[in-house]
Amino acid sequence: MIVTRFAPSPNGPLHLGHAYAAIVAHDLARARDGRFLLRIEDIDGERSRPEFTAQFLEDLTWLGLAWDGAPIAQSDRIVAHAAAGDRLKAMGLLYPCCCTRAEIAATARATGPDGPVYPGTCRGRAVDPEGAAWRLDVAAAMAMTGPLEWSDETAGPQIARADLFGDVVLLRKDLPGSYHLAVTLDDAADAVTLVTRGADLFASTHVHRLLQALLGLPVPVWHHHPLLVDPEGRKLAKRRGSPSLAERRLAGEDGRTLAQALRDHCFPAGISLSQRLDCAP
Template sequence: MIRTRFAPSPNGPLHLGHAYAAIVAHDAARERGGAFVLRIEDIDGERSRAQVVEEFFLDLEWLGLAWDGDAVFQSRRLATYADAGERLQAMGLLYPCTCTRAEIAAAAKAWGPDGPVYPGTCRHREVDPANAAWRLDVGKAMALTGPLEWRDEAAGPQAAVPQVFGDVVLLRKDLPASYHLAATLDDAGDGITLVTRGMDLFAASHIHRLLQALLDLPVPTWLHHPLLLEADGRKLAKRRGAPSLADRRRAGEDGAVIARALREGRLPAGISLSQGVHHSP
């Protein structure tokens, strides 16, 4: 049975971009007789606010979206992330790193999906792990797994090329796990068979596919959907003040009407839907 998920972070209110992502995941499950999971990605320290979660519930109900079972919370899975990190360390695939963002930017020789590609500065030097992040030695990991593939429902089969990220951080100094590790483990733990998310995360699937191979996790299918864009071409963002669903709800707008408009591609003035399908680098 197909299982999809919507996984917002409670560090601010939902907006139309989140609504679109939730609808894509919800409708994919409902159209195929599957299940739709709501996961709250709440491990981002002080930025995660419990009161925002209650607003998420009200917003989704207002849009007419019903999830199956209770919402699941990342904050209740910290032991899972720690166990995975210890397993990768025991395999000799992680190394500690104390480089700052400024140091990485100054030393980087390439640019990847997340910005400057880490040049491996700490890979072969002594580093005190007490105050370090832990990076995945991607080259060593790929030598262990061999070639990998994954499939996107829109873009088709993809050869995994996690090397475009360089050695990504999996265990952060300030958080229990990076997005890459937490999302991969969570999707496996929730039994997700179709991972729906925006095109801006297309490249992340290369790293996630590698982690699945290393940790013996099931491999889902992905579906990377278009993004809602502002007039300047940037995606809608909470930090830039995109109107929240909660404000629209409190103002008396009809959530079902908004959901129907998003399904039909009818967007407010100044907002557009990104076009095109991503392919491997």
Template sequence: METVTRFAPSPNGPLHLGHAYSAIVAHDIARERGGRFLVRIEDIDGARSRAEFAESALTDLQWLGLKWDGEAIRQSSRIANHADALDRLKAMGLVYPCTCTRAQIAAAASEVGPDGPVYPGTCRHAGTDPDAPAAWRLDMAQAMALTGPLTWIDELAGEQEARPDLFGDVVLARKDAPGSYHLAVTLDDARDGITLVTRGADLFASTHVHRLLQALLGLPVPRWHHHALLVEESGEKLAKRRGSPALSDRRAAGEDGLALAADIRGGRFPDGLSLSGLEIGRENP
């Protein structure tokens, strides 16, 4: 089977070195295996998604010397597909509307999962105002009963038992969008023919939910490759919200993108950065 990977940034801020590392991993694995490397701009996050960040991201990738196959894909062109999948899950009786706020969930939750406080099922038990804006949540117990036990394979960590129950009743569609990250990325990876999902280890747990959605919607099952994270000297991962140095600033300052990419491939990271842990059996992308 041909290896097809992707790099899928959200245009809600400039790319930083952590994005560069992730893109290089996805690109190089595809090229080493004679496969294809795709770029998908995940631009459905409402007002936070900005066209200038999307264009800057593509320029940054070119500056690093990365070439992708075909045109860059815009996730916003798939909104109707996301809505259709949600309608299928509604018809199966597996999702329900939820009007709870984050503050209400935090106050009522008794467990903490990979995404934060686990939703206690308030709207599943009590119902909602039909006229109020609502998110749509997956009834996790019903969904897991329908699919039975599931597994998935990470190239570095091996076979995993799917444990989507750790998340509770996850949101599949927000009040302002027909698809959450979980639903949209699962659908788009299937539509793009991705056979190897490469992404940071911070998204490892999310794969449990994505494997369940694949089973519910009859989607193909790829393999995964969750790579190590680039972290600051404090041990924190790089993040747009903390103002991690932008690739566009380095580019504007005249830095050599090809040299930077070569350093990243060689494990030589600027600004005191390091990997949070070497990948199993693969020290460099």
């Protein structure tokens, strides 16, 4: 049975881009007699606020979307995230890093999907692990797993290229799991078979496929959908003040009508659908 999920972070209100992502995941599950899960990714420290979680439930219900089972809290899995990190350490694949973003930007020799690629400064160097982030030795990990593939419903078969990112952070200084580690573990724990998300996260799947192989996790299929973008071609974002669903809901707009308009690609003025899909080689 197909299982999809919508996994917002409660660090700000949902906007039309989130609505579109939730509708894609919901509708794919319903069209294939599957399950649609709601997971709240609430481990981002003080930025995660419970009032946004309550707002999310109201927003999704207003759109006419129903999820299966109780909402899942990512914070309930922090122990599991830390255990996976310990396992990767025991495999000799993680090393502590004390480099700042400014230092990385100044010393990087290449640019990857997330910006400057970490040049491996702390790899093989004595670093006090107290207060350090832990990075994955991607070259060593890829040598351990051998070649890997994954598949996207739109882009087709892909060769995993986690090396495009360099040695990514898996254990943050303030959390036992970065986005890459937490989302990979959580999708496996939730038995997600079809990972739906925006095309801006396409390249991240290379890293997630590597982690699945290292940790013996099941491999889903992915479905990366286009993004809603503003007139400058930028994806809608909380930090740029994109109108929230809550504002629309409280203003009396009909949520089900809005959801159908999004399905039909009838977007408000100044918003369009990007067809760009970052298919890294």
